[in-house]
Amino acid sequence: MRQLIIIGSGPAGYTAGIYAARANLAPLLIASSVTNGGELMNTTDVENYPGFPEGIQGPDLMALMQQQAERFGTEVLLDDVTDLDLSGDVKKVTLGSGRTEEALAVIFATGSAYRKLGVAGEDTFSGYGVSWCATCDGFFFREKVVAVVGGGDSAMEEATFLTKFADRVILIHRSENLRASEIMQERARQNPKIEFRLNTVVDSMSGGDKLTTLHLRSTTDGSTSDLEVDGLFVAIGSDPRTHLVHGKLDINADGTVWVDGRSSRTSVPGVFAAGDVLDPTYRQAVTAAGSGTVAALDAEHYLAALPKTLTAVPA
């Protein structure tokens, strides 16, 4: 049995790994089989992570975090958690490979998952024109026309990135107010390849083998129009990834994991949360890293206060 298992491999998970490993907890970090590194793996330039004045590529930043966690003794496992038993003093984590790992404490840092538009055609054309990742798929839209849906930083970033490939990028947002930061909005507005289609929603989409047409509706006067596109990138935010803990941890009305005040303590003793999974508001790499620190320190205090009969078990 281990002292601590960390579930998640984004900035929250790896920072928790760094702190917990430096506290000699020899944590096992379950990184997932195909999404190790989390959301930043799909990001190019990260310009707002302190310490990198020239910016850093998302995957490079995550590789550095992993190295730093491993240097102090975090064991990284490329496997997926399929089930969690959090009820007893000993927490049981079942993995995709079938093996079960046990620990006295768990840090849950599974991040968030892209939100879908929820309109007709979206699933049909997913991978056939509809994408959630410009850095992954933008390459295939060289000299094409693409639309981006969303009004936040990630929508601005995707639209700007896509102009490297596409001839024309149409940014669609349901209102005229963009949530994106000023610098990101300005960058998109200055780009001659980007057109803004505000107060507009995508009602549905159609095509043959591939997406060809977006059916749009104005949110101001209800008028409808069609837009011919080769691709659609959806960037309307994300939801906390909590399916593994439903019915096991208290969840807030907004879908985030409930924690006690400013701590990382969930409704179950010995289980701590970190990163986007508890944060409905900020959701930055650096806030997730801070949140991972909090969880590691809380877990360390929890383990130190456990009766010796439990902690005496060899790691």
Next chain:
Amino acid sequence: MSATDVTEATFNAEVLEAEGTVLVDFWAEWCGPCRAVSPILDQIGEEHSDKIRVVKLNVDDNPELAMKYQITSIPAMKVYRGGEVVKTIIGAKPKPALEADLAEFLA
């Protein structure tokens, strides 16, 4: 052992005219999910070498094939039999999920 690379020059012989079932992994160096799924595909190819042959096609080096097969998202995994695409899987998935998607070819 990692899978054979195929190119525009070898695609006919290695895939379209090949005997049996061939899975082509359309990938690129800059695609993180591609790098994550690549070793899983290698494993599946090795464990089922009598049923399916796994090969890789770099879309940066072979853009015409990527266009011909209408790739708009990678990793894209296409299963070929007798020169025809009989199955397409898009996106990196854990090994059990890929095995389930490929069950009919691995049995």
